[in-house]
Amino acid sequence: MRIRLRTLVPATILFAVAACAPAPSPPAASPATHSPRTSVPAAALDSPTAPDAAPAGAQPRLASDPVQLADDLIADELAIRAPSTPEPALVAAARRQQVAYRAIGRHPEWDGIIGPKIPAALVQAYDRNVDARRQLAAMAHPRDTLPAWSITAPAPGDELLRYYHEAEAVTGVGWNYLAAINLIETRFGSIVGLSTAGADGPMQFLPSTFAAYGDGGDIRSPRDSIMAAGRYLAANNFAADPDHAIYRYNHAEQYVAGVKDYAAVLAADPASFAGFYRWDVYYVTKDGDVVLPIGYFENAPIPVGEYLASHPQ
Template sequence: MSPFRVVAPLAAAALTLTLAGCGHPATAPVALVSTTAVAAAEPAAPVTSPRLASDPARIGDDLVADELALRDPSTPEDALVAAAHRQQVAYRAIGRHPDWDGIIRPKIPPELLGFYDRNIEARRQLAAMAVPSDTLPAWRIEPPPPADELLGYYREAEAATGVGWNYLAAINFIETRFGSIHGVSTAGAEGPMQFLPSTFAAFGEGGDVRNPRDAIMAAGRYLAANGFATDPDRAIFRYNNASQYVAAVSQYAAAMAADPAAFGDYYRWDVYYFSTAGDILLPIGFAETERIPVQDYLATHPQ
């Protein structure tokens, strides 16, 4: 049994993650996110998921436009957030439709093709793990810690343990969407990196499992102790015993290593939960103390 468990029946069911390759990039991502703008207060108005075009060819065109906007230094923060939200929904939809591949993939410019392929592959790997539920989880959704703060923790853990910052970021992203999801898994795992208490006691060095720095440092120690330096896939498999999980982490890690915009894209993504009614957006401010029927939630929070 893995010493780590994901937050729901599978984190893949929830995250944007849905999220996320190898080696250590020469430089950290730059010009990522305006942390004060992204880590905003709870939304004052109802939040709904972006609507995609009905035609897959148009979805491809719109995705390319959003990818280019996300890489344009002149794009204002509000437009970056909107583009990232559409990007996320597009990848989720394309991931469910391999029959669209021949329509959409030829539209992707060569400079964006690697990022596109990694996101589609990660999405499909996580989707293969997901089991739809007719209830929503007892979670609280909050803004993640500031982006530059998280990057500092990943880099600190990399320096201390040799585990690439991008792998730690990918795991943090998949498990709890960078710490946005607050809740205890069915296996009893806790915190932004989803540790069982016994495992954190062994690798946390007296820290707090819910503290982002302490959890990220512990994850680096755990992966290093399980042979990350010589076999990253094996170490990640020990983190979560699923080959699909290993593949998704590797794809998201590769995306963040190769593309300076990737971390900022993922940081802006929302939390989605895979239900029997489809993807359900759980916005910042969502808070339930027990599982609730999906249809009850949709009656008051139409998507």
């Protein structure tokens, strides 16, 4: 297996997209046109074999054999869910998990090889992660420039979880859906910058939409933006029709499917948040997938080749 992966240092995501723009009701069959800002439980979980931590700055290496890839992914999934896994090993497992799902998403011919090897306790998480990757990948438009973004460390995970649950208590929108949107939009706030439509902040609101649902808060505040997302989804009838509400947040059927997939993984096992939280920021380019590390900063789009030449692997 060969993966076109140009890497730098750590950081996460799948997609950062323009969110919360008013739109008509979703169509019954075909997905809406969308222009993403892109580049994504058992007793045995208590004592997995923790993977080795990768050296600082090193990128995950995947097995070339899908059978071995499956075994490695299972070990990483178990390590992510084990409270005893030390932080360096947890980071390494999460990063390998992310790259594995990106690879599996691109190789449907592996489904019959890897799928049967996944233990029953992890089948739902595996299926949902693979589907989310494929749904969101279908929205990607490879670019020849890297974005005018800043990549920063996200707010502490415990803090974000507290905000998701607070928003759920106030608005009735499930914490897991808010977390899934936060993951897809900006990798929990790691991406600081505007979408192609002008959306801003950790939950990617258009300023006009945030003015209506932000309750006077700061669009770039994790808490204020998460609370606003809860209000927005609730106002769009999330309780009765979550698909419609999520579609209103971002007008693509693939986006709705991706959010629901990640939300289902989190609902089934909240410990899976530990892996998602440590994912890197990937940007899909015509030269392959580029990892944008914490510390990346460009105030204007930069040609991919120019950036890679000055930031060798």
